[in-house]
Amino acid sequence: MERLKDKVAVITGGANGIGKITVDKFLDEGAQVICWDINADAGKKLLAENEGKALKFEKVNTVNKAEVDQAVNDIITTYGRIDILINNAGITRDATLKKMTPDQWQSVLDVNLTGVFNCTQSISAHMVEKGSGKIVNASSVVGLYGNFGQSNYVATKSGVIGLTKVWARELGRKGINVNAVAPGFIATEMVETIPKKVIADLESKTPLGRLGKPEDIANAYVFLSSEEASFINGTTLSVDGGLVM
Ligand code: NAI
Structure with missing residues (x-):
């Protein structure tokens, strides 16, 4: 199936974990993929694994607005448009309220909120000119129900749900769909820091009895980026095996 045939898609944090599998799926679905990530080594590996495919990698720190604007301009010069933005890059720096340092607090807000804002502001301007586009943001189940030791992360993942609704309202009439995915606990490096007992x-506690796989989230990103989801706007799709209902 080529549900994203010839679509120009930017995937942030695409060099590892969920983003990496999303890059694979988008290529399989016929998209021209541009992966942005701060991890240049992982980006190089990704390119090597996908030699000959419609994939570009750029080392972009989404927190840096000037870098994002430059990378967007480069894509517009090369391809003339951006059809899809997957705001997938995210980090955790966990600590209890008592122990969380200002740096832990701020770094998570920077990547998970400011990074998402920067990419959306810069790319949506071009989508508005074209009168179409799909934007999908990574939230989390913990943005819906909270989580011990994650004041910073939960603030950002709840914040992403709010931003999704604001942008769905602001950009909907311009032909742009904005949605979010709220993954449950997915087996990636991010989750490797969680103690085995907690896992x-x-x-x-998950009705489907397992952790999620990166593919489960990548499939949701594909769906929300496709024409099949053209009347879905402002929603947060839980992909968590029924953990939060
Ligand atoms: P990961 O840690 O495996 O991959 C994240 C990628 O983002 C890495 O390649 C990293 O280099 C990149 N990145 C970090 N900061 C960046 C920046 N400033 N600019 C560009 N790239 C940057 O993470 P994972 O697990 O694949 O998560 C992807 C998204 O899904 C994140 O937003 C995360 O919060 C969310 N999520 C993950 C869950 C999980 O269980 N793994 C659960 C719920 C949400």
């Missing part, structure tokens, strides 16, 4: 507990 076992999460699996037992």
Whole structure:
């Protein structure tokens, strides 16, 4: 199936984890993919694994607005448009309220909120000119129900749900759909820091009885970027095996 045939798609944080599998799926679906990530080594590896495919990698720090604007201009010069933005890059710096440092607080807000804002502001301007586009943001189940030791992360993932609704309202009439995905706990490096006992507990609390796979989230990103989702706007799609209902 080529549900994203010839679409120009930017995927942030696409060099690892969920983003990397999303790059694979978007290529399979016929998109021209531009992956932005701060991890240049992982980007190089990604390019090598996908030699000959419609993939570009740029080392872009989404927190840096000037870098984002420059990278967007380069894409517009080369391809003339951006059809899809997947705001996938995100980080955790966990600590309890008592122990969280100002740096832990700020760095998570920078990547998970300011980075998403920067990419959306810069790319949506070009989507508005064209009168179409799809934007999908990475939230999280914890943005819906909170989580011990994640004041910074939860603030950003709840914030992303709010931003999704604001942008769905502001950009909907310009032909742009803005939605979010709220993944449950997905087996990536991000989750490797969680103690085994906590993981076992999460699996037992999930009606489907397992952690998610990066593919589960990549499939949701593809769907929300496709024409099949053309009347879906401002929603947060939970992809969590039923953990939060
Ligand atoms: P990951 O840590 O495996 O990959 C994140 C990627 O983002 C990395 O390649 C990293 O280099 C890149 N990145 C970090 N800061 C960046 C920046 N400033 N600019 C550009 N790239 C940057 O993470 P994972 O697990 O694949 O998560 C992807 C998204 O899904 C994140 O937004 C995360 O918060 C969200 N999520 C993940 C869950 C999980 O269980 N893994 C659960 C719920 C949400």
